[in-house]
Amino acid sequence: MSRAVFHLDHADRKSLAGWAYDVDRPERHIRIIVLDGTEYLTEVTANTFRKDLEVAGIGTGDHAFHLALPSFLQQGPALRLRLIDADARAVLAVITLAADFEPADQLLGRLDEQLQRELGEARAQAEQSLTARTLLDGMLPLLDRLLQAAQPALAESPLPDGPFQAALAAARERFPPVSLREHAEPRVSIIIPVFGKFELTHACLATLSELPDTTPYEVILVDDGSADETLLAPLLIRHMRLLRNQSTLGFLRSCNAGAAMARGEFLYFLNNDTELQPGSLDALVALLEEEPETGVVGSKLINRDGTLQEAGGIILRLADGVNYGRGGDPLDGRFNYRRDADYVSGASLMTRRAVFDQLGGFDEEFLPAYYEDTDYCFRARAAGWRVRYQPRSAVIHLEGGTGGTDLTVGPKRHQVVNARRFLQRWRKVLLGHAPAATTIEVEKDRGAAFRVLFIDATVPTPRQDAGSAAAACHIRLLQRMGAKVALIAASHMGLQGEDGEALQDAGIEVLHHPFAWSVEEVLRRRKDEFDVIYLHRGEVAVRHITTCRALAPKARLVYSVADLHFLRLERQAELGDAGPPPAVVVRRDAEMAAILQADAVIVHSPAEASVLQACAADHVEVVPWAVPLVADGPGHAERQGLLFVGGFRHAPNGDGILWFVQRIWPGLRDMLPELTLTIVGSHMPAEIRALGEQPSITVAGYVEELGPLYAAHRLAVAPLRYGAGLKGKVIEALATGLPCIGTPIAYEGISLPCIGSVQAAGEDEFVLKLAALYEDAAAWDAVRQAGLAFARSEYSEAAVTAGLRRAIGSLEPRGAA
Template identity: 40%
Template sequence: MEAPPAWLSAFRYRIGALRSLTLRGWLSLRSRGLAATWRRFLERRALARQPLPALASRLVFPAAEGLPPLPAPERPLASIVVPVYNQLALTLGCLRALAASGDATPFEVIVVDDASGDDSPHVLPRVPGLRYHRNADNLGFIGACNAGAALARGEFLVFLNNDTTVQPGWLDALLDTFRRHPDTGLAGSRLVYPDGRLQEAGGIVFRDGSCWSYGRFDEPEHPRYSHVREADYCSGAALAIRRALFERLGGFDHHYAPAYYEDTDLAMRVRQAGLKLRYQPASLVVHHEGASAGTDPGRGMKAHQRSNREKFLARWRDELAGHPAADADPHRAARRHSRHRVLVLDACTPTPDRDSGSVRMTAVLRLLLEEGCSVAFLPENQAHDGDCTRALQALGVEAWWQPALGTLPDWLRRHGPELDMVIASRHYVLAPVLPLLRTYAPQARLVFDTVDLHYLRERREAELAGDQARLRAAERTRRAELALVAAADETWVVSPVEAELLRREAPKARVRVLSNILEMPAHEVPDWDGRAGLLFVGSYRHPPNVDAAVWMAEEVLPYLRGHDAGLMLHLVGPDAPPRVQALGELPGVRVHGFVPNLQPLLDGCRLSVAPLRYGAGVKGKINQALAHGLPVVATSCAIEGMHLVPGEDVLVADDAGGLAAAILRAYDDPALWRRLSAAGRENTRRHFSPEAARAVLRESLAELPPRRR
């Protein structure tokens, strides 16, 4: 089908966005009431308007006073090697910043004095905690670095120029790259100028052996430069590598003595060893470029840059044949390590500590990255959501926000031709954007991620309430979702029940089941003994959870309290409306609100309850409890599509008395409790593991054509 013209796509997008906002506002008023709806509107508006403070205003430069005391741990995790030649003032400034960084990582600092002729040999040995080593002869940058590495005791070597000012937390973030991404062989910091401009966000190596500091002179916190990303090399001004790997590779190669291209050559050898290089933007280092070696390529140390480029090219010519040409677009060149370029659209930035949909989305993003994709994420509210956005960036997701995003039509006009796949979650997110995607990214495979079939949930809610207006709204949602299923190249649902429903409603559609995704906890499950109480977890922005909490507290709990007057119901979850908060006044009910760490409740309560009377999709609250070995008593609606066998994996009842009886049965029978606990964990491992989801994603990605280079 021919794509509509650009002006028409933009017009349809704006009209569709307005229509979607209006309908969602009306549904929210019906379900949540005026106060809750208005509060949500104000929260979203405030978030979207919250600007990021300028980086330059946040840079820290310690005062130039005295000799800074440095840590001297018996077992350092990191050995920071600082090669110096003269420039004592620069070196002391570097050491002061290290002393003031506040990093939790135990580190030692080794200064290698390369036969300085200034006061360095008289002053530096007096710095408390510093390991000072002086070369008898000037060995050059490479020789000094290798000499420092030979003295190191830490698991990690961190090479740091003396013309740098590290920022608080830089080392913790740099080493965290290796923990989060175990295939990392070398990691480099984000380098900025003292005035806050970006100096380097990882490096690009071109086919002719020339190099480029990606992002040079650009806005340092632009979304392009704010996420962990593979790089061709990382500047030796601030990089980390495991000491064992550095030694196995023979250190910096003296072939490039005295300096330049030694870091690029090391990067090629790290990659040759089967490991990856990553740029870590959370590790922020101010580099006073040129302060120690100058900037004139025809004089001093810089003069070796040109000759060493020829040496580098001669050594790596075959490998460099697959690199981009020197005139290639740098943004495309920076993503050359990815298999596919994927855009993910959702209503907001995932908050995995608050709702199960966010847990699933975060896991999907992680799996896409692990499958070698370059992933851009655009939230509908177009806001930087603080720590939640930074969490995506730490995974490696290119999260976009305003003002860098600009208008969505303009963003897609610029970036749409690069996309291989677009995943749009929720019908109200995809519907307005669909014309833009077909205009600016017609080549991209369009995946409609339903999250759950909204019309099914809305219909069940309306039937429970006997509300004809809501029934009509549910039918409108049904038509909208089915239209998107027909328009998309592929549709994801979270349960086989919904897949079967779509096969009847839209028999020509390509439908895959990509359900909830959970990592199995590694710790041993506490036994029945010592546990007490019932646990219900859910975000109360979701109307089915409000209804379930009220029904459980007001109609089911009285049966239970009649049997055991000490039994407690724990209601956990953010955004509880007054109706749920008031339940805390009932005997046996405790309303916790948002709980950042659920582990004590999951390990301490005896049962999890899921008394949902309507809804759709797969319930994360059940997945979470079962994964932690906490048996579940639920309604039929709650376990729909979860491969759970009533009586074997969970206990099920749909009326208040039956639910109470099932709860008491599991609560008081240790043998039954243990059987349910073991069966629930096995169900989660079989159907909701990352590997189960990975198989589905691989099927989708396998249908994409090879990425255009």
């Protein structure tokens, strides 16, 4: 236990003086480390005797210190020094020293004089067959400090004529100055090791300076012995941190050295032959923020000609690396979903600082370079971290721009040597990898427990319709069961914007045109890949289940009906609005034929299960979808008005709300004159929008977030006159604590204990029950609590997962000829 008392008597850019004393351990002389930000500067031990300290009872008086600061700190930008108790690892003080710059004319004159002297000596050494680098190594630390200090002065004063002015002018003409963003507290440290080829470094940093990304970053340029314009980097690149290696360390050690001086919580290793595309930096950070179990993430690498270079790396059994997707189209759905990768290329690799420290950085067993990134990813995974590919981070990479491409000469030869080392270390792990790249589409998702092709009519839009909410929920839970899920939208083959991209971000492979053209085309190419084919909605199963059985006879066919369309048509016909009776019969026969071909049939309510079982379908499972519970919300008195929610592509919703406004609303307004109605839904036709012209009716259209509306209204209404299946508007209202008055069709398959209070069969009963529940706070709260309890029991993720396991887990394929 230590309790240090610290006092600073004097502080300027030349020296620090004061005393430090450990109250609990007076015999200890505190060793003080001085940091500039996170960079080590110097240290001193507080062990000097001062009589005044002895008189004051500060131990035996030998606890003072006086520290001369390094000369290069005496001029320059403002300093923020941290004084650390080295043993206790505690901060003793934080000192800010104001900026102090040498006048520009004096500084530039001294710089020119120094350069002339050093370059002259270097020339003489070169003439004696010595490398100019030998002398320049000793000169570079001073040169860098002078150049860094010169930046503010050069912004104000022109350069005097001379060799240095000419050299700098030539460099600036070729490489226009770049100003990076300056962040006092960077979240990301971008570490760029370089060895010459300043034209690549300049292009990389120029692109970085123009990114619209908002993540605070710092750039650490690690120079491993450059002899080109990299020497002038401080005058050409503003707001970067420069580390000059005193001797050539190689790529691996340069990366580790850069990491040692990094301040960010995320370390981003970036080759200098790269160009980040907009959003690429933010996307890497977003994945690490959203996935706390992920320790390493890498980018989609794109060739200069626009073709794909790599979409996450794959390692085969003998340690051969496969750049997955090489030569493909970067927009292809196969390459645009988040997934685990064997490794991600060190050309663009982000990792948590904590993980890097835990693993001890890149292993020097792989000096000087190659396979160090692959080994790092394998070690991270062995330590319990995930390694992920993030397609939203697109980076152009001039492959071989730094190290070349010839495996027999230069730095690239180490790739062959280190592959052997890697194989020796990871041989047992690699036994589980494929021996060759012949099954690469399977190998890229090696960790999947089973593989599902999910076929829907469109990309699910869960915020717009209940069928999509069910599909999105089942996809998500199949993933949690260990499935790798690929989705194809059979009727609308596009990616469909944000909804398709959200699935990709969730790790779903979305197959879309122009890279996939039909269900049949996909199955002919990948027929042996899928263990389960999940057909969602009647129109999909009727059209495609025979093709699926023929082309993928080993796959389990699961048909989720969403709702029984023929049943909906029969009920619509009873209202005189479903076309001629033969059309209903044809639809019934088509749906039943699809049901009988499936290995398992999923319905969302017990009512539909009963209908199918009466038709001799004995392989039916009741599997609803999960809805999130919102147990806390305003009480009866804090709410007002009625709410209707429904997507208007689904005909029963339009019919229901029109019937409600025309036949029920007038009676309600007579009983409750202040009552209001809000109508919400996507794809709203003109006749529904026209309802907003009536007093106290608000037509809101599509609303992105329904939570505030559920919380503000006192009752939901579900006035459906026909339909089939589980009604999303009802179960979502119950799960958010909003009592819902509905017809028997609306509550079909929902065995709510208090069903008598909320189900209304006719117009008069609807008016009376709604008005009673609207006014009675105690009854309202009882229904609210009953609805929450029912939703918790029936529509939880655990209950839905159990149903999916029953439907998928134990059935053998039927009819596989």
